[in-house]
Amino acid sequence: MITTSDFHDIETPTGTMRTYVYRPNETGNFPAIIFYSEIFQQTAPIARTATILAGHGFVVLVPEVFHELNPIGTVLGYDDEGKDKGNNDKWTKPLEAHDSDTVALIDFAKSLDYCTGKVGAMGVCIGGHLAFRAALNPNILAASCLYATDIHSDTLPSEKDNDSFSRTGDIKGELQMVWGKQDPHVPDAGRMKIHQQLLNCGNHFSWTEFNAQHAFMRDEGERYDPVLAIRVYTMAVELFQRTLR
Template identity: 60%
Template structure:
């Protein structure tokens, strides 16, 4: 499916949020995927992933996750300076601010002629956590989280009762949780903690642990595993087709 891309700046309580829109060409109404990046924002690998998903018949919205902390269009490099800046931004943004971002994305999309009214979410690393956060919104019926960081920690700032794992009762859709067993950012005990919490809450979720490192979906760098990445996309697409159409 041929796709088109453009940007839009959406109003949020913390300022304009640059959002990249990737969607099928021509007329038609399509399900929407809220697509969350790593701490580096829309890098080349993130754009390629978003465009891949759009090519399967989805409108993919990629917000700049730290829009209130950087000029619009900021992309951080996959190097030490980029990691330091991205991690500092992660520590500076209150987790509840992502809820306002999600509401802005959903409200804007619902008013567009290409929106079918069906919503999903997907993300990698920090974006895996933010996709999980998007699942708190009642409109989101399917969510694919790839090696979601900090679900088992308190690293992402939050006020009492606002951490994502404290709000599992707000999740009404289905989750796809994908992890790398060799990922030091989410060790086995952290994954076990998340699994137990989801199971205890009675959520609908599928759980996959692969022999992969952190960022095995990213098609840059030596940790990229093309075979696992293809399998990951297939699992996500199967979920979205089943739940969103």
């Protein structure tokens, strides 16, 4: 499908959140995917991924995940300065603020006359964590979580007993967990900790590990693996076609 894109400024309890919308450029009603970015917000690789998903018949919402901490439209660079700023934002914004963002995004998706009202979530890096976290909301029917950071380590700020790992059992939708085995941000022990928690909690999930590094989906930089990226896109599209149609 040919796609089109625009943006909307959505009001949340913690401020205005610019959200980029990618969708098929044809009439009809389509399910929505909230696509959570890396710490750098909506970079060119994130926009290209959103376009790919939209071309398969989805309305893709890309929120600025740290909208409270940056001017609207901020995109951080893939350099040390951008990484330091993004990590500082990650460690500053509490998970509860991400939760209220998700509620606002779901309400927005359901208000669109070209959406069916069914919503899934997807994300990469911190966005993989946020997709996992979004699935705590029962309106999220499925989540594709790609090399999700900080779940195993409980390093994001939250209220007591409200971290994402501890609340795994509250997730009712289907989870697709995808990892790179050479990812230093989520080492073997961290991945196995999450896997065991999913088993213990009885979640409905799939689990895939590739011989790949962190950010192997990002089509800029030396870690990009295009063959694996195509496979993961196919996996994600299958998940959402099955659970959101």
